[in-house]
Structure formats: structure tokens, C-alpha cells
Amino acid sequence: MRIKKFILRLIFFIVPILLLAVIFELYLQKIPNDYSFKRNYLDKNSNQIEVLFLGNSHIFYGVNPEMLNYNTFNASNVSQSLNLDLAILEKYENEWEKLKVIVIPIDYFSFFLTLEKGTEKWRAKNYNIYYKIPISYDFKDYLELAHGKTSKNFERATKYYFHKETNRSCNKLGFGLGNLSKYNQDLIKTGNESVRKHTVKEIDDKILKGNLKSLNSIIDFSKKHHLKVIFVTCPAYKTYTSKLDTTQLNYTVQTIEKIAAKNKNTFYINLLKDTSYLTEDFHDADHFNEKGAQKFTLKMDQMIKIIKN
Amino acid sequence: MLFNSLNFAIFLPIVFVLYWFVANKSLRIQNILLLVASYFFYSCWDWRFLFLLIFSTVLDFVTGIKMESSKDNTTKKMWFWFSIIINLGFLGIFKYYNFFIESFVQAFANFGINVDVWTLKIVLPVGISFYTFHGLSYVIDIYKNRIKAERNVIDYSLFVSFFPLLVAGPIERATHLLPQIISKREFDYTKAVNGLRQILWGLFKKIVIADQCAQFANIIFNSSAHYSGSTNFVGALFFTFQIYCDFSGYSDIALGTARLFGFELLRNFAFPYFSRDIAEFWRRWHISLSSWFKDYLYIPLGGSKGGTWMKIRNTFVIFIVSGFWHGANWTFMIWGLLNALYIMPSIIFNTNRNYIEIVAKGKILPTFREFFNILLTFLLTVFAWIFFRAENVTFAFKYIASIFSETLFIIPNFKRKEESLILVIFILFLVAIEWKGRENQYALERFGLKWPKVFRWLFYYLLIISICYFTGVEQQFIYFQF
Numbered sequence: 097m098r099i100k101k102f103i104l105r106l107i108f109f110i111v112p113i114l115l116l117a118v119i120f121e122l123y124l125q126k127i128p129n130d131y132s133f134k135r136n137y138l139d140k141n142s143n144q145i146e147v148l149f150l151g152n153s154h155i156f157y158g159v160n161p162e163m164l165n166y167n168t169f170n171a172s173n174v175s176q177s178l179n180l181d182l183a184i185l186e187k188y189e190n191e192w193e194k195l196k197v198i199v200i201p202i203d204y205f206s207f208f209l210t211l212e213k214g215t216e217k218w219r220a221k222n223y224n225i226y227y228k229i230p231i232s233y234d235f236k237d238y239l240e241l242a243h244g245k246t247s248k249n250f251e252r253a254t255k256y257y258f259h260k261e262t263n264r265s266c267n268k269l270g271f272g273l274g275n276l277s278k279y280n281q282d283l284i285k286t287g288n289e290s291v292r293k294h295t296v297k298e299i300d301d302k303i304l305k306g307n308l309k310s311l312n313s314i315i316d317f318s319k320k321h322h323l324k325v326i327f328v329t330c331p332a333y334k335t336y337t338s339k340l341d342t343t344q345l346n347y348t349v350q351t352i353e354k355i356a357a358k359n360k361n362t363f364y365i366n367l368l369k370d371t372s373y374l375t376e377d378f379h380d381a382d383h384f385n386e387k388g389a390q391k392f393t394l395k396m397d398q399m400i401k402i403i404k405n
Numbered sequence: 406m407l408f409n410s411l412n413f414a415i416f417l418p419i420v421f422v423l424y425w426f427v428a429n430k431s432l433r434i435q436n437i438l439l440l441v442a443s444y445f446f447y448s449c450w451d452w453r454f455l456f457l458l459i460f461s462t463v464l465d466f467v468t469g470i471k472m473e474s475s476k477d478n479t480t481k482k483m484w485f486w487f488s489i490i491i492n493l494g495f496l497g498i499f500k501y502y503n504f505f506i507e508s509f510v511q512a513f514a515n516f517g518i519n520v521d522v523w524t525l526k527i528v529l530p531v532g533i534s535f536y537t538f539h540g541l542s543y544v545i546d547i548y549k550n551r552i553k554a555e556r557n558v559i560d561y562s563l564f565v566s567f568f569p570l571l572v573a574g575p576i577e578r579a580t581h582l583l584p585q586i587i588s589k590r591e592f593d594y595t596k597a598v599n600g601l602r603q604i605l606w607g608l609f610k611k612i613v614i615a616d617q618c619a620q621f622a623n624i625i626f627n628s629s630a631h632y633s634g635s636t637n638f639v640g641a642l643f644f645t646f647q648i649y650c651d652f653s654g655y656s657d658i659a660l661g662t663a664r665l666f667g668f669e670l671l672r673n674f675a676f677p678y679f680s681r682d683i684a685e686f687w688r689r690w691h692i693s694l695s696s697w698f699k700d701y702l703y704i705p706l707g708g709s710k711g712g713t714w715m716k717i718r719n720t721f722v723i724f725i726v727s728g729f730w731h732g733a734n735w736t737f738m739i740w741g742l743l744n745a746l747y748i749m750p751s752i753i754f755n756t757n758r759n760y761i762e763i764v765a766k767g768k769i770l771p772t773f774r775e776f777f778n779i780l781l782t783f784l785l786t787v788f789a790w791i792f793f794r795a796e797n798v799t800f801a802f803k804y805i806a807s808i809f810s811e812t813l814f815i816i817p818n819f820k821r822k823e824e825s826l827i828l829v830i831f832i833l834f835l836v837a838i839e840w841k842g843r844e845n846q847y848a849l850e851r852f853g854l855k856w857p858k859v860f861r862w863l864f865y866y867l868l869i870i871s872i873c874y875f876t877g878v879e880q881q882f883i884y885f886q887f
Contacts, residue, residue, distance in 0.1 A: 098594040099425050106601070109862065113869055242411055245877030 117241060124240040124249055127256045129263035131226035134171055134270055138184070142191040145169050147400055150181035151201035153272070154330035157383045158392045159199075161269035164400075167194065170270030175216035178206060178310040183229045185317055195323055197400055200314065202327045202352045202364070204345055205294040207307045213300070215293065218243050271389070280378050280385060287335030287381035294382075295341050308351075315359050322361075324403050327352050329366045331373045331392065336381035363403060367395070406449040407881060408658040409611055416446065421665055425592055432589050436563050439666065443568035447532070450572075454530035457495065458566060464491055465540040466561045469547045469554035485548045489541065496537050499529055504733030532572035534730060538697060539565050543579045545701055552579050560586045569662040573655050573884040575673040575693035582668070590667030599850065600664030602865075606849040607657025609868050610650035611882070613875050614835055617828045618647035624820050626794060629804050634813035637804055638787075643825075644794045645787045646832055648883060649678060652691070655882045657847055671696075676843045678786070679764050681778035683747040684757035686786060694730070698723045716752050721745045731793070736801060740792040747785050763843050831871070 138145075147168040149159050152175055161168035171184055181200055185192075212220050212231055220232040221243055236242035240249060255261040265274050318325045329349065349366060356364035367373075377388030384392055406412045420442045428434040448455045468488035475481035513519070543564070546552045555561040564583050570576075625632055625640025632640070656673035663670045671693045680686035687695050706719045721742070728741020751757040764779065765771040771779065788805065795801035819825075842848035853861045 099592045099597075102592070102594055102597055103422075109865075113866070113873075117873070236411055246874050248877070250874065 120249075120253070121239060121241050123253055123257070125225055127252060127263055129222070129226065130173060130266050130270075130272075131222040133264050133266065134173070135227050137169065137268075137270070138171065138188055141169070142188040142195075143193040145192070146194050147197045147199065148185075148192075148195060149199045149270070149396075150176070150184065151199075152176050152203065152206075153383060154203060154332075155199070155201050156266070156270075156272040157274065157379065158330060158389050159396060160267070160271040160389055160393050162267060162271065163390065163393045164397055166400075168269065170266070170272075172201075172270070173219075173222075174272075175211050175214065175219055177210040177212075178307050178314070179210060180223060180229070180231065182310045182314050182317070183223070183231070184227070185314065187227070187229060189317075189321075192321060192323075195321070196404060197324045197326060198314070198318060199326045199328060199396060199400070201330050202311075202348065203294075203329055204340055204348060204368075205296075207304055207311075207348055207351065208296045208299060208344065209294070210303055210306065213303060280375070281380040283333050283335045283375070283378060283381050287333060287339060290336055290380070290382045291339045295344060311355065315355070315362060318361055319359070325359075325362045326396075326399055326403060327356060327362060327364045328396070328399075329364075329368045330382075331367045331370045331384075331388075332382040333373075333375070333378045333380075334369075337369050363399070365399060367392075406446055408655065408662075409608060409876070412449070416442075417662065417665075424666060429592075432587075433559070435590070436559050436586060439567060440559055440563045443563070443566040443571055446568040447566065447571055450531045451528070454533075457530055457533075458536060459562075461492065461495065461536060461540055462562050462565045463558075464488055465544050465565070466555065466558055468544055469561075470556065472544070472547050473554040481548065485544060488544045492537050492540055492544075496533060499533055501733045508735075535574045535576055536565050536571065538576045538694075542576070542697060542701060546579055552583075555579070555583060557587070567663070567668070569659040569668075570670055573652075573659070573882055574691075575656060575659065575671040576697050577671055577693070581671060585668050593667065596664050596667065600661040602849050603657045603661030603664065603847050605661075605865060605868055605872075606847055607654040607659075607661060608872050610654030610657065610835065612872050613831055614828075615647045615650035615654055616877075617831070617875060618643040618650065621819070621821070621825050621828065622647050622794070626804075629800075629807060632807070632819060633815050633817065634808045634810045635815055636817040636819050638808050638813065639817045639819070641787050641791050641794075641804075641808070645678075645783075645790050646835075648790060648793065649674075650835070651883045655884060660847075672846060674847075676763065676839055676848075678783055679779055679840070679843055680782050681760045681764055681775060682751055682756070682782055683744065683785060684751045685760040686782055687744070687748065688761075694727065698727055702726060713753060717749065720748060720752050724748070735798050736792045736795050739798060739801070740789055743789045743792060747789070766844060 144167050146166045147161075147164070149155050149161070149168070149170040149172055151172040153172070155170065155172035156174060156176075159170050159172075161170050173180075178200070185198070211217065211223075220234075221237045221240065223229040223231045224238050225240070231237075252263060256263075266272050315325065317323075329352075345368075352364050356362045373384075373388060373391065377384055377391060379385040379388070406416060420438070424435055424438055428438045444455055444458075447458060465488055468484050471484045472481045475484065543552075543555075543561075547554050555564070560583065563586050564577070564579060567577075567582070567586075622640055622643040625636055625643070629637050629640065653674040660670050660672070673691060673693050675689040675692065677686050677689035680689055703719050703723045706722060707715050708719060709716045724741040724745035725738055726741070728737040728739070728744075731737040731740075748757065751759070764775050770776075791804055792798070792801045795804060838852060839848040842850060842852050845851050853864050856864070
């Protein structure tokens, strides 16, 4: 009986805290962010999109669809790996009525990392909660409160509910606005950091096979829906490109070249060491600033026009 | 699985309910349940090391029985040394192998000789120092005929692996914990509430104080060369509170959790920063380890029976070994050595047992002399902690040198300094509560018990809100690495 009393009192004590936590969680999940924005956009407009950009931060900060004169949307996000690109395509499978071209980055790390296994694993919650794409079975990946500091979450909530500041950092067509500053970061330091982050010490066979499987599924999807696919290796600054592991890089480039050559609806363009991108185009060693994004968007525009015709 | 994780917040109630509602009919089933839960808890870090834990457990269990049933002293001794060598061998390989190899290579390199010896890519199994010491004390106690060998493998395994103490202690003794394991346990309401209160205080210390102190200590220690002496001193102060709240917070959670299951574990901390000299500090800091070294090293070496020189020698031995126990780094040895030097005056002048009772017992405030002694002892520990925190000895000396420079007297300045002011308020709150509760087992044990329930609950809610507010990325406990 004493234990029942203990448990009842404990529940009575804890319920207000749990209620507060649940309410806070619900309010947090209502704060608009890039993921909820992109999902809402695709829910409403996927049937109008002609060109879809997918992929990671290189595209997120690199392609501004507002500069293009056809219906384009940038559905990329930071560290969005190939399995997530595929999941987004499949989620709206019956709604891509006008879609003609998909652009997907195949970068130095694309075959070797996935969002769920890397240092950016914490972002998995965004797909579970906002995209409603279940990519993780960990219950914590369905909760905002289980990620980051509560104090930061509290700050976010205060900013939104009292000052109407959201967490959205992209424009209305999905282009990331975070790198607009004219001042670039230390290109040597960021080059070293990014290379360290993107180079795998030991190849994880499971991840590699999974990524190749996702890539092939994307190609199958594109064939089924008569789409053209452009694979692009995005430009980066020399402090990044000069330090890449050649084995990892060669494997990536050779694999995607072979795949592109084998499938008639796919095209590959390698801009990694494109010398037309100068120091002033980069925010950091592997991301564009606004100027670089303009140049890159126009380059992609040329490609798309050629392929579309 | 960390005590400060959401996973543990789910794991603990499940085990608690199963323990008191499903397994309550039989002590055997309760012990099996706790053992399974403990192994699950441990395997959440790395299931492969579970085999090492089980091997170590079985080894000591079998050794105990073999020693007890030995008909002659030689066989008994053989089994004893067999277990000691294997236990210390594992500890040596996993914890110290690379350290010795690297030190050996470095020593030769100093004479211009390049020695090419291969090091191993070793991952330190979490809690190895703690469970090895559990096993060692058990084997030594049987060898010395202090206890009988345990014949039930489940009960013995639970003694070694009970999840609240498995990864960072307290280092239990068979004489204390085994009798509790083999006795029927009844649910005790007061004990359970007390346990919850201790868990709450432990979480407060860990999340609100230790983890926040860690941020500022890291900022300062990581760029100490760019900071003034005063800032580096503040960094050392932050680390002093970090290490205390981290480890004593862990111990509070461990003791509180054990209470929920009807166990009383050994007390590990007794308000060490209120000590009036270093001898008192060491009777109040990491008590289960200090007493382990006293019983199994200091006393067998002759303790204080052989005169002053033997006392001095033995004190140095236990402090250096204690430093080495913490990790394979010269910094820990110097930390141990420094503490041995600190304690020397009281050993030589036989004043090491001057302060047995807690300071200012029954009074509100200490006398001026007591306050001065507390402050001096505290400052001595602050300097010793610099070695504990430093990556290497050179860094520690540079850090101390920067403190004792003319920049000691300028206003401290570091990144996010303003944010640290909130932390300082929380630290003052901690010190006040700890001072108020210093005559109890832990600060919150009797705090507010005479208040009306509504105020007491409000106080607990405030603690919980501050814990929730500062919670975030789960920070590992410092002592898990030992």
C-alpha cells in the first residue's frame, strides 16, 4: 500500500511538469522553420514545379530559384543525404505533374555519409516531425525538447511568440539566406574543418551500399516519371579541394560518371575545381556567398536549358 | 546510458515498477531482474565490454570459492595472486598500456634514441577501474578471512554490477553491500522519497552547475594563453565547482537510485569544500576510494604504526597510486603528489585528525579562523585541480605561471562573461544550500522538511525547472573516463 501511495503522489507531483513539457513541445513544433516551410510549399505546389533542386547545403546556399524563369523549387537542406532526396521525391510521387528536371548534388561525401549516421544526426528530427518522413526509430528524434538546450528552445519560442521571429532561413523558393554576408569566413580554417568532416576514415559498407541504392532508386523513379536528372559536383575553394582524399574523391567521380553514362536521362557535371569561382564567391571553403550563388545558379540555368531542350 | 539522459528517465521507472510489482514475491527474482537491468544498462555503452565485466565477475566469484575451499595456504595464495594478476592485468592493458609505451618511447627519445614500439588502439571500457576495485576488495577480504565467499553467482554478480554504482562507484565493499543483496527488501516510503530528493539534488548539481561550469572552464582552459591571470584563475574556480558537482552529483543520483530499490550505498562525498585542512578534505572527497586505499594499501603497507617516516612514505604511495588510478597521465600523478605534499604538515605534526566533525556543527556561521582555514584549503585544492584538468604537465605549469603574473589583478574577461554571472548566482545558491545541510548525508536531505508542503513542492519545482532549463546535450560525467 505504501508503494501505491508513493507512486500516486509521484504521479501527482510529476503531472504538472509533464503537462508543461508537452505544451512546450507542441508550441515548439509550431514554430516555422525551413523544413516545415518546404513541406508546406511542396504540399501546396508540387504539382506546379518544373525543376526541383534536392541535396545538401551546397545546393541550399548555392541555388536561388528566384533567378530562374521557370517554376523551380530548392528542396535541399543542410546535410540532406541521398536517401532523404529519394524520400522527398517519393512522398509527392503522384503530385509531380509538371516536373521535368531534378538536380542532385553528388559531392565528395555523398556516397559515404548519411544524415542519420553523421555528426548532423540531430537534424533527423526535422524529417520525422516536419516532413513526416520517418527516418529514425529513436523516440527522441520525434521531440524538439530532446534536442539542443532547453534554454535555446525557450529563446526560440520567446522570439516567435512574442516577436514573431521564425527559424526560417530560406527565401520563398527554398534558397538558404544564411550566407548572405559579404565577408567570407577564414577559408583555410573552414577548408580544413570541412575536409575533416567530409573525409571518412574507414568506409562503412552499409552506408555506401545504401547510398548507391538510393541513387539507383532515384534514377528508376526518374525513368518511371520521364524526368531528367542532373548530377552535379558543386564548386569549392582550393583550400578545400586541394586537401581531399583522392581515393574517396576518385571513387565518387568515377562512380557517378559511370552511372550517368549508363542512363540516358541522367547527366553529370563536375564543377568541383571550376576556376571561374573566385575567392569573393565563397562564404566558406565549400559554400557560396550571395555572389557565388548567383553565378552558380546561372550556370545551372544554362545546363537545365540545354537539357530541357 | 547516462543518469542525465531521457533514456535513463524511462529505464528507471520501468525497472522500479517491475522490481516492486512483478518481482516482489521473490528475492531471487528481484536480484535477477536487477542484474539483467544492470547488464542492459552497461551494454548501452558498448555491449562488447559486457563480456569483460562478466569475465571479471566470474573470475572473482570462482576465486573466492576456491580460496575458501583451499586446504592449504599455498593453493589459497595461488588463487589469490591469480585473480589479482588477471584483474590488474586487464586494468593495466586497457588503461595504462599505451601510457607506459609512450612514456618509454619518450624517455629514449630524450637520449636521442628512436624506439619503434607499437601502441594499441584501445577503447577504455567504461567503469573498469570501479568494478575491478569491487572485485579486488572482495578477493582480498576472503583471503584475509574477513568475509565468507559468496556461493550464489547471481548475488555476487549483482554486487559487482548493480547499475547505480557500476560505472563510477561508489566503490562498494562486500561486507556492506552483499548482506543487503541477500536480505529481503521491503519498500520503505521514507527511504524512497529520500532517494528521489537525493536524485533531484544530484541532477541539479550535474546539469545546472557542473555542465554550465564546464562551458566556461572549457572556454578559458582551451585558450588560456590569451587570457589574463585573473581570468585563468576564474577558469580554475569554474573547474573546481565543475568537478565537485559532476562527481558528487553523480554519486547523489547513484545513492538516490539505489535507495529506490531498498539499498544503502556507501557515502562518497561529505561537503569536502567546507574542509578546514587537506586531511579533512580527503576524508570528505571520494570517500569510497580514499577508504579503499586506506584499507587495502595504506594499512597493509604498515599505515601509521611504523613511525613518522613510514607514515610519510605510505602517504606518498597512496596519493601517487590514487592519482594514477584516475588516469594514465603524468598530470594525475602530479595531482596526487601535490595532495601528498599538502597533507604532509598534518602527517608530520600529527594533526591529521584535528577535524573529524563537520565545521561549525550546530552553528549558523563558522568562526573567522574556521572560515580562513576553509578558504585556504579550498584555494589549495583549486591549484591541484589545474593539474587534474590540464592535458599535460607543461600546460599546467604554464597555466599556473599565468595566474601568478601581474595580470592576476586585472578584471577577468572572457567570452560570454555576462552569461557566467547567472551561473555565479546558482553557485552561491548551491553553496548556501550545502552549508545549510552540511550536517546531513546530502544537502537536501532535511532542507525544507518543516515548511508547509506547498512551499516545499514549489522549491522542488523550481529546482526541476532550472534543471529542465539548462538541460540540453547530454554531458558525460567526468569520472566515467576513469
